[in-house]
Amino acid sequence: MTQLAPGDAAATRKDDVVVLVVPADGSYLAVLRTATAGLAARLQFTLDEIEDLRIAVDEACAMLLAVAPTGADLTCEFEVTPEALAINVTAPVKDSAALPGGQSFSWQVLTALAGTVSTETTDEQATIRLVKNRTNPT
Template sequence: MTPTTSQPASDDVVHLTVPADGGYLSVLRTATAGLAARLQFALDEIEDLRIAVDEACAMLLSIATQPAELECRFSVTEDALAVEVTVPTPRGARLPAESSFAWKVLTALTTSAAATTDSDRATISLLTRRVAG
């Protein structure tokens, strides 16, 4: 299952690539907060999304090849922020089970969360819609 959202305008997609190292996650958390603020998310929603992006990145960093780059794609629409985080992985690498605590965090803090893996990459996709009102 891949999170879906309305199609973003081409200028409302932000790509960031950082080294696959925990020391660079603050860059992604800051970008997440800035883009969520642009959508006028409430402060609690912004913090939830920052935590979710941090958790998704931590999950991916634990299985990433080294050295590697963490690629993050933010898509902004009128009422939602979609985030896709991808890393290269060794063949056979697996993300935590959907019943794990990490996945419970992601699903509690976002509208939807999904993961895909293939022979050499893993991606976690998050979607958060702004609460109306």
């Protein structure tokens, strides 16, 4: 991430943000799961919480892969704060495809594993946001 000059009015950068862009192909999801685990460990999540987040990221990616066109990229943005790990997974959508609804099994899995889950869909792309709060922030 580019660091701006301290006096720059536009210097409203986020402190700890990691952005990974991988091909929208299931064979690259291990990279995102590994990054998730590493960042969650940095926040001292428990082993169970880390595994839950890995599974949640995998599920979010699977949902997006189902609506992404061939040859697209999957973007995963991790925002690390002292209180939480927020993960935005984004992919372009083909033919105005829709993500599964809030009552779907996939959605229930995400909510159970990640804590707070939300989506944003436009005609061009879909984003799934996962936010896992730390149980004991320091």
